Amino acid sequence: MKKDIYYGPQDLLIGNHIWIFGRNCYIYGCNGFTKQWYKDNLGIDMESINLEKDKPIFKYQEIPPYLGYGSEEDSMGSVKSLMPKAPQPNVQKIFKNDLHILRFEAKLVSSNADDDNRKFILSFFCGDDTIQVYEVAERNSGRLPGKFLDKKKHINPVTKNYYSEKDMLLGELLLLGGHKFRLMKCDEYTEKYFEANPEVFKEASIYYVLNKIRTLGKGFPSIAEYSKDLMEKMDKNKDGYLCFDEFCTGLKNLGILLTYQEQHTLMRRFDKNQDNKISLQEFIETLTYG
Numbered sequence: 001m002k003k004d005i006y007y008g009p010q011d012l013l014i015g016n017h018i019w020i021f022g023r024n025c026y027i028y029g030c031n032g033f034t035k036q037w038y039k040d041n042l043g044i045d046m047e048s049i050n051l052e053k054d055k056p057i058f059k060y061q062e063i064p065p066y067l068g069y070g071s072e073e074d075s076m077g078s079v080k081s082l083m084p085k086a087p088q089p090n091v092q093k094i095f096k097n098d099l100h101i102l103r104f105e106a107k108l109v110s111s112n113a114d115d116d117n118r119k120f121i122l123s124f125f126c127g128d129d130t131i132q133v134y135e136v137a138e139r140n141s142g143r144l145p146g147k148f149l150d151k152k153k154h155i156n157p158v159t160k161n162y163y164s165e166k167d168m169l170l171g172e173l174l175l176l177g178g179h180k181f182r183l184m185k186c187d188e189y190t191e192k193y194f195e196a197n198p199e200v201f202k203e204a205s206i207y208y209v210l211n212k213i214r215t216l217g218k219g220f221p222s223i224a225e226y227s228k229d230l231m232e233k234m235d236k237n238k239d240g241y242l243c244f245d246e247f248c249t250g251l252k253n254l255g256i257l258l259t260y261q262e263q264h265t266l267m268r269r270f271d272k273n274q275d276n277k278i279s280l281q282e283f284i285e286t287l288t289y290g
Contacts, residue, residue: 009038014046071153089128098127102168102190106133109173109180120148122181124168129153131163131176149177166200171260191268203261206269210287213256227284230254234280241277 007018016027029048038044063079066072077084106122108115119136133149153162154176163174174181186194194204202208217226234242234250242250248263258266270278270286 009042013038013044014049072155094127096127098125100126100193102126102165102193103187104168104170104183104190105185106174106181107184109182118143120181122174122183124163124165125151126165129162129164131174133176133181149179169201169203169259169261170264201261203259204265206265209258209262209265212258212262213251213287216254216256224288227288230287231280231284240280242280244271244276244278247278 011018012027014027014029018025018027028051030046035046038046063076066075069075071087073087074084077087102124104122104124106120108118108120121134121136123132123134124130125132130151130153131149132147132151135143135145135148137143137145154174155161156163156167157175167174168183170183170186172183174183191204194201198205198208214223214226217223220226220229233254234247244263244267247266248258251258266278266283270283
């Protein structure tokens with residue numbers, strides 16, 4: 001009958017290989033008590049062996065794309081944790097801005113010619129940065145008025161962040177749910193909100209726009225000379241008035257490039273009777289004397 005052979009202390013020396021359950025194990029170290037036991041009982045001094053460890057391999061797990069269900073914060077919570085928690089809203093911002101709703105008349109930018117006559121009302125809620133879109137339809141137009149896009153946050157494809165109130169300027173193009181909307185007009189409440197917050201909506205500040213025009217007159221002896229030169233170049237028929245489109249075209253020809261919001265700011269300031277004409281004299285006096 002075959003006699004079983006067992007490992008003994010002589011076999012368990014540092015540097016030896018032993019087989020355990022079919023696996024080849026290498027002994028490279030032991031604790032201080034074991035080293036002292038071998039020295040006292042077997043007269044063997046053992047030193048631990050330093051093994052070179054392989055560098056850990058870190059694999060980047062790509063974040064899955066957002067599928068459109070719920071908010072992106074909810075989806076990322078499931079990615080980062082097995083027990084996700086609901087994202088916490090900015091309570092201070094909600095209390096401060098919850099009553100402010102910016103409303104715009106928006107145009108759907110599309111290659112379909114039938115979409116040119118469609119009218120939309122876009123509402124931006126400053127408390128939580130959500131956007132809601134309604135469609136306004138005339139009777140017998142073949143379209144039903146009502147909610148076009150539910151109230152939710154939308155990612156700005158340029159900044160990769162959510163749209164915020166500073167993005168809500170006239171002329172801006174917004175990508176919402178696969179649709180492109182251009183902001184064309186806004187209500188009076190929104191106009192006054194712009195004017196009350198020039199640090200956020202600088203293009204809606206008449207002082208910012210006038211200073212932008214003044215900076216191009218550095219080559220003139222004074223602002224008065226610069227203003228006089230502007231008036232002579234733009235007022236071709238010498239009647240002292242220009243329609244707004246001619247006024248903006250004249251500024252553009254002189255190298256003064258204004259955004260749609262900046263043009264609207266000028267129009268709001270100098271076309272008080274809304275006849276689409278600007279008094280050059282009033283514009284020059286404001287530009288010269290502030």
